[in-house]
Amino acid sequence: MRTQNGESVLARVVRIFEAFTPEESALTVSEISRRTGLHVATVSRLVAELVSYGFLTRDADRRVRIGTRLWELATRASPTLSLRNAAMPFMEGVHDVVGHHVQLGVLDGDEVLFLERLTAPGAVVNYTRIAGRLPLHASSSGLVLLAHGPADLRGRVLDGSLHRYTPDTPATATRLRAVLAEVRRQGYAYCPGYVHPDALGIAAPVRDTRGEVVAALAVIVPNEAGASSVVPVVRTAARGVSRALGARTSQVGTRVTRVMAPRSFETRRNSSLSD
Structure with a gap:
């Protein structure tokens, strides 16, 4: 009608x-x-x-x-339901370690759409919400998806207007190209203060059965010394989700909850600083 x-x-x-x-x-x-x-x-x-x-x-x-x-x-018909179900056990394991935010994002148009988020009382500031969106160039999840996305998508983003949230946001085409190259080279995004000065985003790619990046698993933790110790936790979890989706990955790891013995980000950070 x-x-x-x-x-x-x-x-x-x-x-x-x-x-x-x-x-x-x-x-x-x-x-x-x-x-x-x-x-x-x-x-x-x-x-x-x-x-x-x-x-x-x-x-x-x-x-x-x-x-x-x-x-x-x-929810019943969502094509992302199997992705979320595969990711949740690993996200819960990561959350036990970091004690702040853990989130799962997918590419939707020229933005990252967040399917799930785990948080905690007193966690560091985070603009992400379930079913919320952020620009690809500023968020750790978005940078992972953009780095591994289609060339025409990168072209549109690089040629478009890049909002600057903080002085550290990669808001120029030259800076963004360098950041994307680094994400592809090291296998994860490390984004200190990109969206908020107090917050650090770390994200790693989740791959499907063809080896293509279909999602990004990320944490948002305080932007402070020792936070890099969380990187292996995030990467291990993302590989675990990929394996749960049947992905053929080049690295074999153990279940994320077994790798991560400490119960909080602060415990892990303090331990690493004392070594």
């Missing part, structure tokens, strides 16, 4: 869903109307119907949220 201007009802529903963001998950009908460009009456009618099916829900104050039924259907 199409409306008088030729736009289908489905297209309008999609616009309503896309009005929500990880940062703004509850909106009024008027806010949805402004964000979608749809008339308030149209939004009100469509929202009411979507609520009746459970795809949207209303709070006590009448603000609208994404409904659990939509989450259920999306």
